[in-house]
Amino acid sequence: xxxxxxxxxxxxxxxxxxxxxxxxxxxGLDHRHMVDAIEPVFQENSDWERFYIDLPGHRDSKVDASIxxxxxxxxxxxxxxxxxxxxxxxAVIGExxxxxxxxxxxxxRPDFLLxxxxxxxxxxxxxxAIWRPKHQTLVSAPHKISKKSPTKRRGALRKTGCxxxxxxxxxxxxxxxxx
Numbered sequence: 001x002x003x004x005x006x007x008x009x010x011x012x013x014x015x016x017x018x019x020x021x022x023x024x025x026x027x028g029l030d031h032r033h034m035v036d037a038i039e040p041v042f043q044e045n046s047d048w049e050r051f052y053i054d055l056p057g058h059r060d061s062k063v064d065a066s067i068x069x070x071x072x073x074x075x076x077x078x079x080x081x082x083x084x085x086x087x088x089x090x091a092v093i094g095e096x097x098x099x100x101x102x103x104x105x106x107x108x109r110p111d112f113l114l115x116x117x118x119x120x121x122x123x124x125x126x127x128x129a130i131w132r133p134k135h136q137t138l139v140s141a142p143h144k145i146s147k148k149s150p151t152k153r154r155g156a157l158r159k160t161g162c163x164x165x166x167x168x169x170x171x172x173x174x175x176x177x178x179x
């Protein structure tokens with residue numbers, strides 16, 4: 001779907017139905033990267049309607065010449081959320097530059113967010129690890145992480161090119177891929 005906004009339009013690809021969940025990719029990528037990375041988590045849980053967007057200036061999303069800064073891009077993402085979610089609260093996940101925008105949403109509109117997940121969040125302009133708060137688990141629900149049997153979980157890991165060893169605490173076999 002294409003959502004027209006003030007400075008262009010944002011392309012979004014949805015999966016399932018339920019509470020809105022905005023997914024933001026990193027710089028130089030598009031929604032397909034996050035679909036590949038995130039969708040396996042939701043194979044057995046469709047309580048969330050995932051909105052994988054192409055950020056402004058990426059793939060099918062277009063911007064006009066008035067966009068000059070990251071603040072302008074954040075305003076476009078906020079306008080997308082307003083038009084798409086009709087005032088409903090939503091969760092957001094961002095990877096790398098997408099996490100920068102997710103933090104922007106958390107800062108500018110915290111009352112609209114159900115939760116935020118940041119992946120590779122240190123890749124921000126002028127950032128250091130100092131800004132990060134101490135890790136705190138707010139809700140522990142390990143039974144919801146994966147209902148897959150070990151056999152199915154290994155099959156899902158094979159699709160990523162990694163073995164289950166990576167997730168068992170053992171050292172990675174390949175230093176280049178981390179698998």
